[in-house]
Structures are given as structure tokens and as C-alpha cells.
Amino acid sequence: MMPPILRLGVRVGALCTLLTSSAGCRPESSALPPLPPKVDALTKPQPGEVRPLREAIVTWTAGVRGEVEACGCPTVPYGGLDRRARLLTALRRLDVPVFTLDAGDMLVKGTMARGDAERRERATVMLDLMRGLSLDAWAPSSADRVPGGPDLLQGTGAISATWPGFSGAVVLERGGFRLGVAGVAGGGEGDAVAAVSRAIKAAEGVQPADLWVLLANADRATQLRLARGLPGLGAILGEHDLEGGPVPVLGVPDRGRYVGILHVALGSAPGPLRVEEEGPLTHLAAQRLRVALSSDADWEGQQRLPSLRERVAGEGSGFNLAYVERRPLGSDLDGASVLDDRLARLRVDSTRAAQSRADTRPSGYVSGAACVRCHSDFFAAWSYSPHAQAFGSLIERKATTNPECLPCHTTGYGQPGGFGEPTTDNLSRFKAVQCEGCHGPLAGHPDTMGGGAAHRAPVEATCLECHDEANSPQxxxxxxxxxxxxVQVRLAREESTVPPTLK
Ligand code: HEC
Ligand code: HEC
Ligand code: HEC
Ligand code: HEC
Structure with missing residues (x-):
């Protein structure tokens, strides 16, 4: 077991900001011993000298956007916070300290959270799940600033060098490794380079770090400026890779489908990591992951670790080596996880909330069965279409009660009169994507049509409510x-020589 984490947050207040320019910023009350002399450049060891390695595993995600479950779509069936939890639990069993970070755009799902209340609800859920994952630090983006934002984000490990009221940097200590983490969001809010630099200086004044990483939720231009302006960083972690800077800028694909795993082996003073494609650390990292993920204690695999580690210590001495992988969260990671209780609670709460919205009057949905009588041709064509099979896909995935899937695979989910809890009655009336999933609630149609019954012509935006980037990438x-x-019915009608009225 790793020792519990030590958190040394530093608030960058106005006074502090004024002071940092030359002397560094230290809280007055601190009674810490004087700092050791600082080596600024990478120092090569003497021939034959082997320096002790300091090792850590830094995991990160970026652009998770409120995704809790693995993507249902066939194209990239990865992701899921439960799988991420299992991966982290496995890594944390290793003899190396593991840090868990996120580079922002974490809380809110684009299409599924419509109003402020829903955004806040989703954010609260995500933050609770992140607590369950033991997230150490993260850098919220402007999209993470839900109404009532700062209150919600306080105490969640949120850091931002450019937002007032937040710590800009923190030094996390675990297993003897001190990881400095700074955070920055956006690019427009003042001088990001100066703000991060000030935050790091202030945090270093309290506790120096073995390695500094910057969580940056920023565009490419800003990331490059940060890399050029902060050459003391080990790496910048975000959503996109960027080549050519003095500091490695490492990205991980969005929606939480992959976890970035940065293996570091430090043999020198703090500074940019040398990211290796192939080298001794690559083999050590691969072997470690294999041991961590093997279901039974992989003794043979474990016995190989010390010799691999020795090679890294020998060849890496004097360098700060790193190896980075993006691990897809696939079905190999399915199983019980530390998040199970939280996820079960979320499902119950969330379907209950949908049901209470569905119970709101006036109820607008009448279900597709009500359309057969007058639109039999449309109904017949629909009943063989993929939309009519949408609930079958959830049955195949054993996801028929999962509120993370139901909104797009049922009709009128959480809308007055629509689908709520997966009860027998709701299922018989509103499973799959029925007529009203596209045409909108039609209670009263056709009688009240002239009187303005809720009746919308399906347009592209209608489709995008479900066919979003995450679930329908093509x-x-x-x-x-x-x-x-x-559309096929209409086209068939047009092609047909038989007058439509006879069909
Ligand atoms: C009692 C018969 C009746 C029922 C039941 C009925 N409709 Fe209609 N519907 C009509 C009539 C009549 C029209 C207008 C005919 C026309 O203009 O082509 C119409 C028109 C429509 C239109 C086209 C409107 C437009 O803007 O051109 C849509 C879409 C539609 N209905 C969908 C539905 C759906 C979905 C249901 C089931 C929830 C349904 N209807 C139930 C009789 C019915
Ligand atoms: C309420 C959610 C919802 C809406 C609105 C919706 N769809 Fe779909 N659509 C789905 C789901 C879910 C599936 C997958 C069905 C399954 O499980 O097989 C799907 C499947 C499809 C498919 C079949 C894709 C394939 O690979 O065969 C097409 C085509 C399609 N939708 C087009 C549209 C268009 C165009 C619109 C807008 C006019 C639209 N959909 C609106 C949920 C929706
Ligand atoms: C935001 C809406 C949305 C959510 C949420 C959603 N889906 Fe889907 N799903 C779709 C759409 C749209 C498609 C059709 C994609 C396409 O063909 O382009 C689809 C397709 C699928 C398919 C493939 C059907 C096939 O064979 O073609 C499966 C399986 C599936 N979803 C399962 C799930 C599961 C399980 C969940 C919950 C973890 C889920 N979906 C959540 C919208 C959604
Ligand atoms: C995936 C979304 C979707 C679903 C589900 C859907 N429709 Fe439609 N419907 C459309 C679109 C899009 C059009 C416009 C077609 C066009 O103009 O080519 C349309 C057109 C219509 C029309 C009017 C055609 C006209 O003459 O203008 C009727 C009537 C209709 N649908 C009834 C139904 C009924 C009944 C169901 C359920 C059995 C249903 N629709 C399910 C998307 C959908």
C-alpha cells in the first residue's frame, strides 16, 4: 500500500503575486528548513557513477466530457469510468507511486445536459465519481465552470494558474516521489506563461518537486507558448500531442476512452523528460503493466522486473526518461470496481429523476402505437428500421436499465409523458426510437394541429440530439x-405511379 497522499496547495493571492517577481513566494508562517541548492541543468554522471532512480507513473485523461460509460457505438467501443477504476487499482498495486490527473473539459456532456440545472447535476455526479477514482489534481476548463462553479469545484483537486480563487500549482507527494502539478485553462485569460511560472515558484517555495508537469487545456498556439516559456517543465499534458517544442506536449484522446500513462524514471535534476519510443524503460513499463493486469499473481513476470529496472538505472542515469502509452479502456477491463456502489446509486437517482420529469403535466407523448391507424405505411416501414431496433441493441449490451444509454435508445426520455424508469409500462410504450423521437410529442394530433400542437419537422439538429460526435462519429x-x-416511404411514393391516396 502506498502511503497516503500529502497535499500542499498554494493559493496565489494578490500579495503573493506581487512578491513572486524575484524572491519567490512563501507563506509567512512556514517554518520549513532552507531549500537545498538547486541544479538547473541536466547533469551527466561521472563514468561508472550510477544515480538512484526516482520512478513514478502519472496517468491522465482529457476531454472526458461527462462520459461515464463505455461508448455503445461500434466504432470505438472503449471507455467507462468503471474500467478506468480497474486499471488504476491494478496500477496502484505496483511498487511505483501512481498519480491520477485530468486536463479538463471533464464534467459536462454536450448534448445530454441541456439547461443549467442539468449541467450542474452532471457535474456533481462526475465530481463524486472522480472522488471515487481518487483523482489527485485536475485543471478545469471554462466548460467545467458550471453555474455555482467555484463552490462546486473547491476541494476537488482543481488547480488553475489563471483563475482567481484557485491554487495554480500543487506538489503531491507519494511513495517518496514529489510530483509538481500546475494547471492552466484557456489561452485568453492574461499571460498564461507568467501565471504558471508564478504558481510553480510559489509552490516550490513550500516544497520542491522532483518533476513538474503542466495540465493544459489550451489551444495549440498557447501550448507551444507554454512549452517555450517554461523550459523547466517535465511535460505538458493535455488532449493533443504537439511536436517540436523544448518540452514534450503529450495528448490523450477525448471522451475518456483511453488513459494516458506516463512512466517516468528520473536520473537527473528537474527538467524536460526525454520521451523514448523504444528503450529500457519501454520494456520495464510493458512488463509492469502486464504484471499489474494479470488476474493471478504473475510471479515469473514480477521476477523479471528487478533486472529490467537495473537496465533503466544504468542506461538512464543522468537523464530524465519517460515512456508514454495511451491505454484503451476495452472489455478486458470489465468487472467489479471501486466505483460500483457510486454507479449503482447514480443509475437509481438518475432514472428516478427522469421519471419525475416524465410525470410532469401536461404529458405530451402518446407512443408510436397511436400512429398506426392513420399512417400505416410510415409505421410499417419504421418497424423494420434500425430505429425500431434501438432497444434491442441495449438488450444485447445488457444495458436496458442504464440511464447513460436510455436517452437515445428510447422515446421522450425524461420529457413530460415520455420514458422514465425502465418499468414494464414504460418499456411497452416507449422503448426504441419511435415516431415522436423525431417528430416531437404529438398528443392531440391531428385534432389540434391547426391550433398549434407541438409538432416539429425533423431537421439536422433533431438527429444530432442522439447522433452526437461520441455515439455516431460517422x-x-x-x-x-x-x-x-x-424518407424511404416518401421516395417510394414519388417513384410509384399509383396515386398516393390509394396506398
Ligand atoms: C386520426 C388519424 C391520425 C393519427 C392517429 C395520427 N395522424 Fe399524423 N396526420 C394525420 C393527418 C390527417 C395529417 C395531415 C395530413 C396531411 O397533411 O398529409 C397528419 C400529418 C402528420 C404529419 C405530417 C405533418 C406535416 O407537417 O406535413 C406527421 C409527421 C404526422 N402526422 C405524424 C404522426 C405521428 C408521429 C402520429 C402518432 C403519434 C400521428 N401522426 C398520428 C392523421 C393522423
Ligand atoms: C432519439 C434518438 C435518435 C434520433 C432523434 C435520431 N436517431 Fe438515428 N439512430 C438512433 C439510434 C439509437 C440508432 C441505432 C439503432 C440501433 O440500435 O441499431 C440510430 C440509427 C440510425 C441509422 C442507421 C445507422 C446504421 O448504421 O444503419 C440512421 C440512418 C439514422 N439513425 C438516421 C437518423 C437521422 C437522419 C435522424 C434525424 C432525422 C435520426 N437518425 C434521429 C437514435 C436516434
Ligand atoms: C447520445 C445518444 C446515445 C447514447 C447516450 C447512447 N447511444 Fe447507442 N447509439 C446512438 C446512435 C445515434 C447510434 C447509431 C450510430 C450510427 O450508426 O451512426 C447508436 C448505436 C448503438 C449501438 C450499435 C447498434 C448497431 O448494431 O448498429 C449499440 C450496441 C449501442 N448504441 C449501445 C449503446 C449503449 C450500451 C449505450 C450506453 C452505454 C449507448 N448506446 C448510449 C446514440 C446513443
Ligand atoms: C429517425 C427520425 C424519424 C422517425 C423515427 C420517424 N420519422 Fe417520420 N419523418 C422523418 C423525416 C426526416 C421526415 C421528412 C421526410 C421527407 O420529407 O423526406 C418524416 C416525415 C414523416 C411524415 C410526413 C411525410 C410527408 O408527406 O411530408 C409522416 C406522416 C411521418 N413522418 C410519420 C412518421 C411515423 C408515423 C413514424 C413512426 C412510425 C415516424 N414518422 C418516425 C423522420 C422520422
Whole structure:
């Protein structure tokens, strides 16, 4: 077991900001011993000299956007916080300290959280799940600033050098390794380089770190400026890789489908990491992961670790080596996890909330069965379409009660009169993507049509409510539209020589 983490947050107040320019910023009350002399450059060891390695594993995600479950889509079936939890639990069993970070855009799902209340609800859920994952530090983006933002984010490990009221940097200590983490969001809010530099200086004044990483939720230009302006960093972690800077800028794909794993072996003073594609650390890292993920105690694998480690110590002495991998969260990581209780609670709470919204009056949905009588041709065509099979896909995935899937695989989810809890009644009326999933609630139609019954013509935005980037990455409106059963009915009608009235 790793010793519990030590948190040394530093608030960058106004006074502090004024002081940092030359002397560094230290809280007055601190009674810490004087700092050791600082080596600024990488120092090569003398021939034959082997320096003790300091090792750590830094994991990070970026752009998770409120995704809790593995993607249902067939294209990239990865992700899921439960799988991430299992990976982290496995890594934490190793004899190396593991740090868990996130580079922001974490809390809010684009399409599924419509109003402020829903955004806040999702953010609260995500922050609770992150607590369950023991997230050490993260750098919120402007999208993470939900209404009532700062209150919600305080005490969650949120750091930002450019936002007032937040620590800009923190030194985390675990297993004897001191990881400095700074955070920055956006690019427009003042001089990001100066702000990060000040935050790091202030944190170093309290506790020097073995390695500094910067969580940066910023565009490429800003990231490059940060890399050029902060040459003392070990690495910048975010959503995109960037080549050519003096400091490695490492990215991990969004939506939490992959976890970035940075293996570091420090043999020198703090400074940029030398990221190796192939080298002794690569083999050590791969072997470690294999041992961590083997279901039974892999003794043979474990016995190989010391010799691999010796090679790294020998060849890496005097350098700060790193190896980075992006681990897909695939079905190999399925199983019980530390998040199970939280996830179970979330499902119950979330479907209950949907049901209470569905119970709101006036109820607008009548279900597709009500349309057969007058639109039998549209109904017949629909009943063989993929939209009619949408609930079957959840049955196949054993996800029929999962509120992370139901909104797009049922009709009128969480809307007045629509689908709520997966009860027998709701299922018989509103499973799959029925007529009203695209045409909107039609209670009262056709009688009240002249009187303005809720009746919307499906447009691209209608489709995008479900065919979002995450679940339908290949969505192309004109092409997909041709696949909609109603469009096929209309086209068949037009081609047919039989007058439509007779059909
Ligand atoms: C009692 C018969 C009846 C029922 C039941 C009925 N409709 Fe209609 N619907 C009509 C009539 C009549 C029209 C207008 C005919 C027209 O203009 O082509 C119409 C028109 C429509 C239109 C086209 C409106 C437009 O803007 O051109 C849509 C879409 C539609 N209905 C969907 C539905 C759906 C979905 C249901 C089931 C929830 C449904 N209807 C139930 C009779 C019905
Ligand atoms: C309420 C959610 C929802 C809406 C709105 C919606 N879809 Fe879908 N759509 C789905 C789901 C879910 C599936 C997958 C069905 C399954 O499980 O097989 C799907 C499948 C499809 C497919 C079949 C894709 C394939 O690979 O065969 C097409 C085409 C399609 N939708 C087009 C559209 C278009 C065009 C619109 C807008 C006019 C639209 N959909 C609106 C949820 C929706
Ligand atoms: C935001 C809406 C949305 C959510 C949430 C969602 N899906 Fe889907 N799902 C879709 C759409 C849209 C498609 C069709 C994608 C396409 O063909 O382009 C789809 C397709 C699928 C398919 C493939 C069907 C096939 O064979 O073609 C499966 C399986 C699936 N979803 C399962 C799930 C599961 C399980 C969840 C919950 C973890 C989930 N979905 C959550 C919208 C969603
Ligand atoms: C995936 C979304 C989607 C679903 C589900 C869907 N429709 Fe449609 N519907 C459309 C679109 C898009 C159009 C416009 C078609 C066009 O103009 O080519 C349309 C058009 C119509 C029309 C009007 C056609 C006209 O003459 O203008 C009727 C009636 C209709 N749908 C009824 C239904 C009924 C009944 C169901 C359920 C059995 C249903 N739709 C399910 C998307 C959908």
C-alpha cells in the first residue's frame, strides 16, 4: 500500500503575486528548513557513477466530457469510468507511486445536459465519481465552470494558474516521489506563461518537486507558448500531442476512452523528460503493466522486473526518461470496481429523476402505437428500421436499465409523458426510437394541429440530439437521412405511379 497522499496547495493571492517577481513566494508562517541548492541543468554522471532512480507513473485523461460509460457505438467501443477504476487499482498495486490527473473539459456532456440545472447535476455526479477514482489534481476548463462553479469545484483537486480563487500549482507527494502539478485553462485569460511560472515558484517555495508537469487545456498556439516559456517543465499534458517544442506536449484522446500513462524514471535534476519510443524503460513499463493486469499473481513476470529496472538505472542515469502509452479502456477491463456502489446509486437517482420529469403535466407523448391507424405505411416501414431496433441493441449490451444509454435508445426520455424508469409500462410504450423521437410529442394530433400542437419537422439538429460526435462519429446528414424509413416511404411514393391516396 502506498502511503497516503500529502497535499500542499498554494493559493496565489494578490500579495503573493506581487512578491513572486524575484524572491519567490512563501507563506509567512512556514517554518520549513532552507531549500537545498538547486541544479538547473541536466547533469551527466561521472563514468561508472550510477544515480538512484526516482520512478513514478502519472496517468491522465482529457476531454472526458461527462462520459461515464463505455461508448455503445461500434466504432470505438472503449471507455467507462468503471474500467478506468480497474486499471488504476491494478496500477496502484505496483511498487511505483501512481498519480491520477485530468486536463479538463471533464464534467459536462454536450448534448445530454441541456439547461443549467442539468449541467450542474452532471457535474456533481462526475465530481463524486472522480472522488471515487481518487483523482489527485485536475485543471478545469471554462466548460467545467458550471453555474455555482467555484463552490462546486473547491476541494476537488482543481488547480488553475489563471483563475482567481484557485491554487495554480500543487506538489503531491507519494511513495517518496514529489510530483509538481500546475494547471492552466484557456489561452485568453492574461499571460498564461507568467501565471504558471508564478504558481510553480510559489509552490516550490513550500516544497520542491522532483518533476513538474503542466495540465493544459489550451489551444495549440498557447501550448507551444507554454512549452517555450517554461523550459523547466517535465511535460505538458493535455488532449493533443504537439511536436517540436523544448518540452514534450503529450495528448490523450477525448471522451475518456483511453488513459494516458506516463512512466517516468528520473536520473537527473528537474527538467524536460526525454520521451523514448523504444528503450529500457519501454520494456520495464510493458512488463509492469502486464504484471499489474494479470488476474493471478504473475510471479515469473514480477521476477523479471528487478533486472529490467537495473537496465533503466544504468542506461538512464543522468537523464530524465519517460515512456508514454495511451491505454484503451476495452472489455478486458470489465468487472467489479471501486466505483460500483457510486454507479449503482447514480443509475437509481438518475432514472428516478427522469421519471419525475416524465410525470410532469401536461404529458405530451402518446407512443408510436397511436400512429398506426392513420399512417400505416410510415409505421410499417419504421418497424423494420434500425430505429425500431434501438432497444434491442441495449438488450444485447445488457444495458436496458442504464440511464447513460436510455436517452437515445428510447422515446421522450425524461420529457413530460415520455420514458422514465425502465418499468414494464414504460418499456411497452416507449422503448426504441419511435415516431415522436423525431417528430416531437404529438398528443392531440391531428385534432389540434391547426391550433398549434407541438409538432416539429425533423431537421439536422433533431438527429444530432442522439447522433452526437461520441455515439455516431460517422454521422453525415444527407447520407443518414436517406436511411430514415419515412424518407424511404416518401421516395417510394414519388417513384410509384399509383396515386398516393390509394396506398
Ligand atoms: C386520426 C388519424 C391520425 C393519427 C392517429 C395520427 N395522424 Fe399524423 N396526420 C394525420 C393527418 C390527417 C395529417 C395531415 C395530413 C396531411 O397533411 O398529409 C397528419 C400529418 C402528420 C404529419 C405530417 C405533418 C406535416 O407537417 O406535413 C406527421 C409527421 C404526422 N402526422 C405524424 C404522426 C405521428 C408521429 C402520429 C402518432 C403519434 C400521428 N401522426 C398520428 C392523421 C393522423
Ligand atoms: C432519439 C434518438 C435518435 C434520433 C432523434 C435520431 N436517431 Fe438515428 N439512430 C438512433 C439510434 C439509437 C440508432 C441505432 C439503432 C440501433 O440500435 O441499431 C440510430 C440509427 C440510425 C441509422 C442507421 C445507422 C446504421 O448504421 O444503419 C440512421 C440512418 C439514422 N439513425 C438516421 C437518423 C437521422 C437522419 C435522424 C434525424 C432525422 C435520426 N437518425 C434521429 C437514435 C436516434
Ligand atoms: C447520445 C445518444 C446515445 C447514447 C447516450 C447512447 N447511444 Fe447507442 N447509439 C446512438 C446512435 C445515434 C447510434 C447509431 C450510430 C450510427 O450508426 O451512426 C447508436 C448505436 C448503438 C449501438 C450499435 C447498434 C448497431 O448494431 O448498429 C449499440 C450496441 C449501442 N448504441 C449501445 C449503446 C449503449 C450500451 C449505450 C450506453 C452505454 C449507448 N448506446 C448510449 C446514440 C446513443
Ligand atoms: C429517425 C427520425 C424519424 C422517425 C423515427 C420517424 N420519422 Fe417520420 N419523418 C422523418 C423525416 C426526416 C421526415 C421528412 C421526410 C421527407 O420529407 O423526406 C418524416 C416525415 C414523416 C411524415 C410526413 C411525410 C410527408 O408527406 O411530408 C409522416 C406522416 C411521418 N413522418 C410519420 C412518421 C411515423 C408515423 C413514424 C413512426 C412510425 C415516424 N414518422 C418516425 C423522420 C422520422
Amino acid at each position: 454521422f453525415d446528414y444527407p447520407r443518414y437521412l436517406r436511411g430514415v424509413s419515412c
